[in-house]
Amino acid sequence: MTAGDQTDTLPLANVLIVDDQDAKRLALAAALEGLGQNVVLASSGREALRLLLGQEFAVILLDVRMPGMDGFETAALIRSRPQTETTPIIFVTAHDRAEADMLGGYSLGAVDFIFSPVQAEVLRAKVGVFVDLHLKTLTVQAHERRLRELEARAAQAAQDRLRREGERERRAAQREMRKLSSAVEQAADPIFITDRAGRFEYVNPAFEAMTGYARAEVLGQHVSLLWPDDEVVARMEAVWVGLLQGEPYRGEVRHRRRDGSFYHKEKTLTPIRDERGRITHVVSTGRDISDRKRIEAQLVALNASLEVRVQERTAQLEDVNTELEAFAHSISHDLRTPLRHVASFADLLRRDVETHGLPPAVVRRVGIIQDSARRMDHLISGLLEFARTGRQNLRFQPVPLAAVVDEVVGQLAHEEGGRPVDWVVGELPVVHGDLTALRQVVTNLLSNALKYSRPRERIRIEVWGETRGGEQVVHVRDNGVGFNMAYQDKLFGVFQRLHSPDAFEGSGIGLSNVKRIVARHGGRVWAEGREGEGATFSFSLPCPPGGGEAGAAVPEAERVG
Structure with missing residues (x-):
């Protein structure tokens, strides 16, 4: 890049010509006009030093022989100033003094020599080199300044951005703090904060309401203010040791109010750490469980009373x-x-x-x-x-009702002496109960259906099961004489009969036994019927817990006897 290339973007370079002779100064200035830079003239060393105080020069053309202060003295003063110690100096001297002057000039930091008479092309070439160097230096300095400005702007922008983000975070933190503070202040449960030594630093209004202590009364006091006796003191001191080791505490504690009364609190104590991980505070949250403890005590007393009553009732039974x-x-x-x-x-x-x-x-x-x-x-x-049915012990086990029905049907068919009976047996579940007792239930229901169907020319008895609503239900339907639904509440009563003893044999105990056995299994019985159109007797048993073998259905089978 030449000096002329810099004129659009950089200021003109200053070239200082120092010579006591006007003709030589003007000749040198004329020779440098082609560089297009700013040429400054000085007639003495003192004037040159004055000009150097206010301006920066790309190169100095300094005459060696000047009255008063020669070029060497001037160069020595120029080099002594930090601002100009690196400014290039070209000495101008005569040929006959070249050897002596060059020895002294280089010792003073001269970069070159020009000999009189001066050749314009040589002068411009030498000065142009230093002008270009100066302009490039200015370019580099400008780039450095620009870079520093950009860096400064980027740093300022980053700082502004960080400041804005910090401000946003600070405002968000303030909002969160206000929200948390409001939540803590308005919490229905008591909350307090202590330092690591256990001295109160904060209590919320719920704490004041529960304990009866005003905030000003407890701040700075030790938390043992609330501990009612030595047992609680020893327990909480052990808890505090664990808290200072970073172990939270959850449990029930009995505390003392300001008026001396006691209350039970379900509380959580949590150690709080600072940014270095050191435990500095303890926060307590909890709720009053005095009512629950009172109810528990009443329940304990009631249970003790019930135990006595049960024992008395057992003895009576x-x-x-x-x-x-x-x-x-x-x-x-x-x-x-x-x-x-x-x-x-x-x-x-x-x-x-x-x-x-x-x-x-x-x-x-x-x-x-x-x-x-x-x-x-x-x-x-x-x-x-009937009496034995209520007293016998039940042994619960999986009972396949299909097999039980098969057995009972075979017995009843033998008792009928060969009279044809249509037995229609559908799917029946495997239930959970006592085999002997449930066999009696099936026997009573099937014999009851058979007895009241004997007046029919062709007897038809249906048996099937289903599972619904958490129950296993078994139905027995006959085509017998039926009954009036208005009297269905008497069906399962002891010695209750809806037909005369002369018409049908029996004691009126069978269905009562059915009801008692099913009730002892946790089930229920019911019946539906119409006079002259047969009846359906049903009983249900609870589904066995967890399913398993009990509850599995037996494949449907139809038997005609």
């Missing part, structure tokens, strides 16, 4: 059971003995009547006595069976 056992024994032995006598003598009397040929009315009366005795015996047997 044992007495009642003992009395029932005695009553059953009395029925079995004391009542049946005279009944057997009545039946035996009635049989003897009937034989005498048949032997002596007494009137038919007497025969009929003797038959009534015999039937009544048999019916009384059946009633006693049913009553004993």
Whole structure:
């Protein structure tokens, strides 16, 4: 890049010509006009030094021989100033003094020499080199200044951005702090903060309301102010040791209010660390559980009272059971003995009547006595069976109802003496219960259906099961005489009958036993029917917990006997 290339972007370079002779100064200036730079003239060394104080020069053309202060003296002063110690100096001297002057000039830091008479082309070439160097230096300095300005602007922009971000974060933090502070202040549960030594530094209004202490009363006080006795003191001191080791605490603590009353608190103590990880504070949060503790104490007392009452009631029930056992024994032995006598003598009397040929009315009366005795015996047997049903222990296990129904159907078919009965058996579940008791339920329901269907020319009895609403339900439907739904509440009562004993045999105990057994299994019984159109008796048992084998359905099968 030449000096002329810099005129559009950089200021003109200053070239200083120092010579005491006007003609030589002007000649040198004329020779440098072609460079297009700013040429400054000085007639003495002192004037040159004055000019150097106010301007920066690309190169100095300095005459060696000048009166008063020669070029060497001037060069020495120029080099002594930090501002000009690197400014290039070209000495102008005569040929005859070249060797002596060059020795002294180079020792003073001269960069070159020009000999008189001066050749314009040589002068311009030498000065042009230093002008170009100066302009390039200015360019580099300008670039450096620009770079520093850009760096400064970028740094300022980054600083401004960081300041804005910091301000936003500070405002956000302030908002969060205000929100947290408001939440803590308005919290319904008591909150307090202590230093690591356990001295109160903050309490919220809920703390004041619960403890009765005003904020000003507790700030600076130790938290043991709330500990009611030595036991709590020892316990909380151990807790505090753990807190200072970074271990949070959660538990129930009994505290003391300002008025001396006590309250129970479910609380959490959490150690707070600073940016260096050092535990500096402890924050306590919790809630009043005094009502719950009071209720728990009442429940404990109530349970103790109930335990006593249960024991008393158990003793009473044992007495009642003992009395029932005695009553059953009395029925079995004391009542049946005279009944057997009545039946035996009635049989003897009937034989005498048949032997002596007494009137038919007497025969009929003797038959009534015999039937009544048999019916009384059946009633006693049913009553004993009903009592045993309520006392027997149940052994729960998976019970396949399909197999039970098959067994009972076979027994009943044998008892019917070959009379055709259509047994229609659908899918039946495997239930969870006592095998013996459930066999009795199935037997009573199927025999009941068979008994009340005997007036039909063709008997049809259906049995099937289903699972619904967490229950396993079994249905038994017959095409018998049915019943009036208005009296369905009497079906499962003890000794309750909807038909006369002359029409259908039985003691009225069977369905009562069904209801009692199913109830002991946690189930229920019900019936639906219409007079002359048959009836459907149903019972349900709870589904076994977890499913498993109990509850599996048996494939459907239809049997016609």
